[in-house]
Amino acid sequence: MKAKILAAARKVFGEYGYHGTTTRMIAKSVGIDISTLYYHWGEKRDLYESVIMDLNEEIRQKLLEIEDKVKGKSLTTRLEIAIDVMCDYLFSNPEVSNFILFLYFGKTRGDSSLNFKVSEYISNIAIAMGLALDKKYIPVKAKASVIAVWNSVLNFISGEDFFRPMLDIGHDEYIVVVKDTLKFILIPAFTQKQS
Amino acid sequence: MKAKILAAARKVFGEYGYHGTTTRMIAKSVGIDISTLYYHWGEKRDLYESVIMDLNEEIRQKLLEIEDKVKGKSLTTRLEIAIDVMCDYLFSNPEVSNFILFLYFGKTRGDSSLNFKVSEYISNIAIAMGLALDKKYIPVKAKASVIAVWNSVLNFISGEDFFRPMLDIGHDEYIVVVKDTLKFILIPAFTQKQS
DNA sequence: TATTTTATCCATCAAATGCTGGAAGCAGTG
DNA sequence: CACTGCTTCCAGCATTTGATGGATAAAATA
Incomplete structure (x- = not known):
């Protein structure tokens, strides 16, 4: 049940954002009473943060999977595989990208500095794609490019x-x-001769 | 006053999204009572839609400005100018891009199919950038590329x-x-030899 | 000046929303 | 069965939020 609520919450939060989502909406989409939801997850904000942590882990796994698949391939092939795998995953779970975008661009009343660990991902991707060699020093340009992609x-x-x-x-x-x-x-951008 | 409210509404809606914004927040940021806000703009939704229309016009103007500036230049120069001008404009008015992204990705409870006329823009940009020649037939690829940019x-x-x-x-x-x-x-993407 | 129009605010309402207490169901255990 | 612990729901509370009526002031008009 707890997991069921979490999955439903992810979808609703993803569609309507934090403030656009009411606990009643989530409960209704699961087919339970709000009290049951509160029993399992406590405050709305806690549920929201749980969704973030859950998503964090899921994406981390997906990136590890990609990293594994592209090992030893050429840069062009690496990019192609990465794009294909990420697109397939996200098209199958559209609420994921929606949710993340809300995190990026939307503010939430009553602040709270939630940390969606993109920074970590970005560096890993830059290395996996061969845009950076040293894990300790990743050029700003490489990071910015990965963010853009x-x-x-x-x-x-x-x-x-x-x-x-x-x-x-x-x-x-x-x-x-x-x-x-x-x-x-x-x-073309990444395979061009580096300036 | 009416304009002042509209400008403030744009900023607050841009930061917090439709549901994240309360009429009181907007009124407070202007320094007036909510009643005054309602006196001038009626329902929250009406104010929201007015912001959209206002923004629509502003962006249309900006794109015309760019179109004018890039006339006759090379593709590379056209792209450079377009990127510079749009970046300068949006960095000076960050609430604009935020607001637009909310429109793209966020749903609003109680539906309403608001139309932010991106479609029109996209086609115009594609032509101005020289990615399409015939105004009547713009390749899917060209449109998709412009959207990505x-x-x-x-x-x-x-x-x-x-x-x-x-x-x-x-x-x-x-x-x-x-x-x-x-x-x-x-x-590099746009200047590469077309396949 | 008197009157009408415009603009602003205070007080308030009704509905929505976050959240809780307590009763009831239900499984397992003695 | 009686007891315990876990889960669910109904009813409701307090606050927030969209929205309004009416008083008041300021400005325009006659």
């Missing part, structure tokens, strides 16, 4: 409802276009 | 508080890094 992926997934009508294509084709566009834009 | 810009601006600490640099340097990164990633 990471954001692009999230945006295309979360913004499907917004962008797909503009392209006038179906869901499956959208996935293909997104992957192609990401590769089209990113691969 | 557009999103990247918004993300870097809105996500400054999130990303800058990861890069461990100051605000002014951040602006430079963002512009450079965008150019670094985007220009």
Whole structure:
């Protein structure tokens, strides 16, 4: 039950953001009373933070998986695989990217400095992609590039409802276009001769 | 007064999103009573939609300005100018990109299909950048690319508080890094030999 | 000046929302 | 069965929040 609530919370928070989500909405989506929700998770904020921690772990795993898959491949292949795997994962769990974007850009009344450990990820990705050699010193440029890529992926997934009508294509084709566009834009940038 | 409220509303909505913003927050940031706010703008939703329309017009103007500036230049120069101008504008008005991102990714309880006319912009940009020749037929690939670029810009601006600490640099340097990164990633993609 | 119009605020309401107490169900254990 | 611990729900409380009515002041108009 506890896990069921967590999964539902992730989806609702992802769709409507922290303030847009009411505990009643989450409870209803699980089919239980709010009291049951509070019994398992306490305050709304605690549930929210639990979702963040849960997501953190899930993404960490996914990145490890990618890191493992790209080992020894060429830079171009590494980028292609990374894009494919991340897109597949996120398209299957669209609430994930939505939730993360809310974390990035939305403020939450009553502050709280929640830490979604992107910083760590970014460095790991930069190394796995071969953009940095020394784990201790990763160039600003490399980090910034990874952030740009990471954001692009999230945006295309979360913004499907917004962008797909503009392209006038179906869901499956959208996935293909997104992957192609990401590769089209990113691969030349990273494989060009470094200045 | 009406305009003052609109400007304040844009900022608060941009920071906290629709549901995260209360009419009292807006009124307080202007220094007036909520009643005064309601007197001028009616329902919260109406004010919100007015902000959208206002922003729509402002961005349209900005894009026309860019279109005018890049006329006759090379593709590389066009991209550089576009990135510089948009970055300068958005860094000076960070609430703008935040607000737009909320529109893209956040749902609002009680639906309402508000239309932020991005579709129109995207096509115009594609043409101004020389990615499409015929106004009537703009390739999916061109549109998708423009969306990716557009999103990247918004993300870097809105996500400054999130990303800058990861890069461990100051605000002014951040602006430079963002512009450079965008150019670094985007220009090779668009200037490569079309496949 | 008298009157109307415009703008602002105070007090307040009704609904929504976060959250809780206590009763009831239900499984396992003696 | 009686007891215990865990889980669920109903009812409700306190606060927040969207929204309004009416008094008051300021400005415009006659």
